[in-house]
Amino acid sequence: xxxxxxxxxxxxxxxxxxxxxxxxxxxxxxxxxxxxxxxxxxxxxxxxxxxxxxxxxxxxxxxxxxxxxxxxxxxxxxxxxxxxxxxxxxxxxxxxxxxxxxxxxxxxxxxxxxxxxxxxxxxxxxxxxxxxxxxxxxxxxxxxxxxxxxxxxxxxxxxxxxxxxxxxxxxxxxxxxxxxxxxxxxxxxxxxxxxxxxxxxxxxxxxxxxxxxxxxxxxxxxxxxxxxxxxxxxxxxxxxxxxxxxxxxxxxxxxxxxxxxxxxxxxxxxxxxxxxxxxxxxxxxxxxxxxxxxxxxxxxxxxxxxxxxxxxxxxxxxxxxxxxxxxxxxxxxxxxxxxxxxxxxxxxxxxxxxxxxxxxxxxxxxxxxxxxxxxxxxxxxxxxxxxxxxxxxxxxxxxxxxxxxxxxxxxxxxxxxxxxxxxxxxxxxxxxxxxxxxxxxxxxxxxxxxxxxxxxxxxxxxxxxxxxxxxxxxxxxxxxxxxxxxxxxxxxxxxxxxxxxxxxxxxxxxxxxxxxxxxxxxxxxxxxxxxxxxxxxxxxxxxxxxxxxxxxxxxxxxxx
Numbered sequence: 420x421x422x423x424x425x426x427x428x429x430x431x432x433x434x435x436x437x438x439x440x441x442x443x444x445x446x447x448x449x450x451x452x453x454x455x456x457x458x459x460x461x462x463x464x465x466x467x468x469x470x471x472x473x474x475x476x477x478x479x480x481x482x483x484x485x486x487x488x489x490x491x492x493x494x495x496x497x498x499x500x501x502x503x504x505x506x507x508x509x510x511x512x513x514x515x516x517x518x519x520x521x522x523x524x525x526x527x528x529x530x531x532x533x534x535x536x537x538x539x540x541x542x543x544x545x546x547x548x549x550x551x552x553x554x555x556x557x558x559x560x561x562x563x564x565x566x567x568x569x570x571x572x573x574x575x576x577x578x579x580x581x582x583x584x585x586x587x588x589x590x591x592x593x594x595x596x597x598x599x600x601x602x603x604x605x606x607x608x609x610x611x612x613x614x615x616x617x618x619x620x621x622x623x624x625x626x627x628x629x630x631x632x633x634x635x636x637x638x639x640x641x642x643x644x645x646x647x648x649x650x651x652x653x654x655x656x657x658x659x660x661x662x663x664x665x666x667x668x669x670x671x672x673x674x675x676x677x678x679x680x681x682x683x684x685x686x687x688x689x690x691x692x693x694x695x696x697x698x699x700x701x702x703x704x705x706x707x708x709x710x711x712x713x714x715x716x717x718x719x720x721x722x723x724x725x726x727x728x729x730x731x732x733x734x735x736x737x738x739x740x741x742x743x744x745x746x747x748x749x750x751x752x753x754x755x756x757x758x759x760x761x762x763x764x765x766x767x768x769x770x771x772x773x774x775x776x777x778x779x780x781x782x783x784x785x786x787x788x789x790x791x792x793x794x795x796x797x798x799x800x801x802x803x804x805x806x807x808x809x810x811x812x813x814x815x816x817x818x819x820x821x822x823x824x825x826x827x828x829x830x831x832x833x834x835x836x837x838x839x840x841x842x843x844x845x846x847x848x849x850x851x852x853x854x855x856x857x858x859x860x861x862x863x864x865x866x867x868x869x870x871x872x873x874x875x876x877x878x879x880x881x882x883x884x885x886x887x888x889x890x891x892x893x894x895x896x897x898x899x900x901x902x903x904x905x906x907x908x909x910x911x912x913x914x915x916x917x918x919x920x921x922x923x924x925x926x927x928x929x930x931x932x933x934x935x936x937x938x939x940x941x942x943x944x945x946x947x948x949x950x951x952x953x954x955x956x957x958x959x960x961x962x963x964x965x966x967x968x969x970x971x972x973x974x975x976x977x978x979x
């Protein structure tokens with residue numbers, strides 16, 4: 420291959436003399452390119468820094484099987500299993516040993532069980548039979564900004580629990596008010612992530628985890644509830660696994676392929692639209708294409724559409740799927756780039772929610788749009804001052820290559836409104852570091868043009884455990900922060916802003932559907948709550964299931 424031809428292949432046809440790379444750089448690129456055989460022109464698999472991705476790389480390891488059931492399973496008993504009893508202090512003090520645990524905790528005995536009940540802390544853990552039996556209590560009272568389930572305390576205490584030596588089965592008995600069942604069960608699922616690359620006997624591993632749900636106010640769980648809870652737990656753990664997987668295993672194409680396989684397993688007709696690489700540029704997806712064009716693997720737009728008979732409304736879930744974010748030309752530093760594998764948490768969240776809602780018998784049209792790319796550096800990467808044209812037709816001056824998530828989402832929401840004719844558009848993204856300053860590390864931020872949906876989202880957050888808090892929606896006040904002297908808008912504001920940074924970032928997305936009052940638009944910035952203790956939390960499926968659950972036949976989702 421000639422040097423000139425190689426440069427055209429890598430940088431496009433518009434190569435002028437002034438654009439030309441130094442000859443020694445071209446020679447190095449050609450050598451590395453031609454060493455990779457077989458290679459594909461379409462995806463440009465030039466593994467300059469990583470070894471080739473193998474089949475073993477993409478087979479992520481299962482750590483344990485998790486099963487949800489209603490009621491206590493006496494067969495899962497001490498010492499065959501480690502038993503943890505979780506709930507509000509007032510509920511745990513009322514448990515009758517004879518009626519509930521005579522078989523399950525037979526070796527423990529009534530006297531020791533009741534002594535432990537008397538010593539229960541208002542919040543915390545109390546082991547009462549070596550490390551084989553344990554209470555976890557959460558407070559009886561809750562502030563108005565928190566979830567009554569205190570689910571974060573449940574997850575934290577479970578994560579800190581040491582697996583008893585030689586035990587392969589764990590039984591988590593959850594005592595919960597009916598209104599808090601979803602959040603409490605989701606909290607247990609979050610405590611047991613399933614991605615690991617550890618080898619040897621570095622940590623005790625469980626084979627089976629049983630979640631046994633007891634409704635404290637005697638409202639029975641129906642079969643549809645248990646089926647939903649199982650689907651939700653699976654979705655939360657799968658979402659967390661995708662977030663935890665590194666980019667050398669979970670690149671843009673692997674993500675799109677995994678998503679396609681997940682929807683294939685739903686057992687209902689799902690329409691698929693997959694556009695990637697140069698086809699994105701040809702079809703006008705300027706945001707997704709230009710963000711991902713510098714990476715070794717192509718950017719991908721994936722749309723999965725569920726259209727049940729009798730539907731009267733169309734919902735679209737749009738997710739930011741940046742499988743790795745270097746920051747682009749305005750590169751992140753050595754302390755801010757690690758963990759940027761998690762910048763696809765929004766896409767993982769909406770994909771998992773889509774699967775759970777469809778499995779729960781969702782009655783309306785539901786679309787899942789994944790905007791997948793890797794924000795990397797190469798001679799073709801976006802540069803500050805570049806101007807690109809979006810799917811909406813708007814031109815955008817790029818003044819911050821590290822503000823890439825809003826670019827891919829803008830294409831996604833435009834497609835949802837103008838191609839899919841969605842009436843309610845919900846986007847989710849790990850969008851801004853400023854989110855943690857606006858709403859904290861445990862609350863996601865919501866920006867929406869609808870008062871009604873804002874209130875619904877806050878309530879759904881408390882009911883699901885995926886907490887959210889509103890940002891001010893004021894495009895007439897804050898839209899000027901994105902003005903450009905040479906294009907329709909800039910993708911960020913690097914100086915003084917009138918609006919909160921997280922809200923301004925969201926308004927960039929909304930601008931590509933013209934801040935329309937014709938649709939209800941909700942934007943969730945989950946940059947902080949998507950991660951905790953260096954693991955993905957699986958944030959999103961519980962929130963969106965509660966938010967849209969009235970369109971299912973699941974009683975737990977209809978009550979809020």
